[in-house]
Amino acid sequence: MNSNVLCESFKAHPAVYAVGREYQITVVTNVETLMWVRVGDEEFYDDSNGIIRSGKPVHKMTVPAELLDSQGGYTVCFRRVIERKPYYSETEDITEINYTFRPVTGENIRIYHISDAHNKVDSPVGAGEYFGNSLDLLILNGDIPNHSGDIANFDAIHEIAGRITKGEIPAVFSRGNHDTRGIHAEDLADYTPTDGGSSYFTFRLGGLWGMVLDCGEDKDDSSVEYGNTICCHWFRQKQTRFIEGVIANAEKEYLAPGVTKRMVVCHIPFTYIYRKPFDIEKELYAHWTGLLREHVKPDFILCGHMHCTEVWYPGGEHDDHGQSCPVIIGSDPFLGRKDMDVFVGCAIEYGERNVKVRFTDQDKAVVGEEEFGI
Ligand SMILES: [Fe+2]
Known part of the structure; x- marks a missing residue:
């Protein structure tokens, strides 16, 4: 068949x-x-x-x-x-x-980025079809389910990935902070790709090397909202050791033969210090940003979480920890219209010398554009 x-x-x-x-x-x-x-x-x-x-x-x-x-x-x-x-x-x-199955090849890669779907399916799929059959890679970057309190919420992940990729091109999955909430949060690793159970890992697709990081929750573990169920500080410390291990193994990771592009995928843009009570892990996130700046040197960091579509440049108003590269904030699930099924995601043309970013809606209309050199 x-x-x-x-x-x-x-x-x-x-x-x-x-x-x-x-x-x-x-x-x-x-x-x-x-x-x-x-x-x-x-x-x-x-x-x-x-x-x-x-x-x-x-x-x-x-x-x-x-x-x-x-x-x-x-x-x-x-x-x-x-x-x-x-x-x-x-x-x-x-x-x-x-x-x-069509693998990622060549020096011009077309990526579509979706995060923060919050259980929506039709409008993120409409946006994700922007490149049609020439899409090379789909990235699902957190908060695709609204929360993990109902296992049926995980269907949004599989439906969006299945309808856009049809199983014919690769995808990358990264977890978001809403995914950590609810009785089935501990089951998410069974339903999604992990590296031996860990939601942070590196990947390689043709000349593209990538690293998925996972900030976990967005407030301190002691927040009453979590009711003593969260140990994300410990989880982030493990990731610090993971990033340091990747750097120690650079020759087999981002410096491996054939790697021509490097990107980091993370739901929460950790290069920015938020207002209280979201102003967590200043020291740890500054360390992560420094490790990327001094060693990994990605072309960009791809994020969601903010419910907006912007590119934050090094030295800009959101650069609190010393970015070495642009941070793409690539999805807006509501556009201020919670009563309608609208969605804006991010279409990326990742070329040899530049990155062209288009923010596109559920009808494939371009609502914003940015371009930067690499
Ligand atoms: Fe989020």
Whole structure:
């Protein structure tokens, strides 16, 4: 079966997420299934130590990026489970669905950035279709669900990624501060790509190297809003060690052969000091900004969270910690009209010497533009 029609057992088309030098192919089903993917003549299962998983509607299959890039497609294989038993489980025949895949190549990369959808789907998808079939990479940058209090909110992630990419191009996922809220916040890592459970990681797509950082919550862990459920200061300290480790390993990361572009993705723009009670981690965020400025030297940092569309330049009014590069704030979910399904995201043409940023709405109208050299 080919992928042009969405399989009735799937909630959305797969998403092919970049993490490290791998892709994590995520498929969410509306029936209990056993699942694996085939790339070339190799198979990659969604398993738990040799047991094919069926207990959750989300399936994640990890494949080497080099293999999928060279094969240009993959096959999602699954069986519906009739009844899973200790002995003589009953399952249906295998269904196979073929997806083509186009990796990021070349020096001109078209990226669409969506964050802060807050459960909206149709208008972010409309915006994300700006580049049509020439889109190379989708970035979902936090607060795609409104919160994690209802597992159904995670559907917005899979629907947006599936409808825009159709499982045919890569995506990058980064967590936002609203994602940390609610009883299912601890389950989000099962539904989204992680590096061994961590929501911060580096990725490589052709000549593009990227680092996803995760600020976690936006207020101090002691905020009464969190009711003693948050340890984000400790989580951020672990990330400081992660960034320092990436720098120590630069020759295999951003200085690796073939890397020509470097970007950082993070939901919260941590280079800016907010008003109380959001004025947290001044020392730690200054350290992160300094590590990027002195060592990583990204071409830009891509953020959301602010519900506005702007580019903050080094030395500008929002540069509190010493930026070395522009910070793109790339989504406005409401435009001051909470009663309507509107959305503005960010279309990025990432060239050899410059970055062209267009803020575009759900009808593909350009509502703002910026351009800077790299
Ligand atoms: Fe946010």
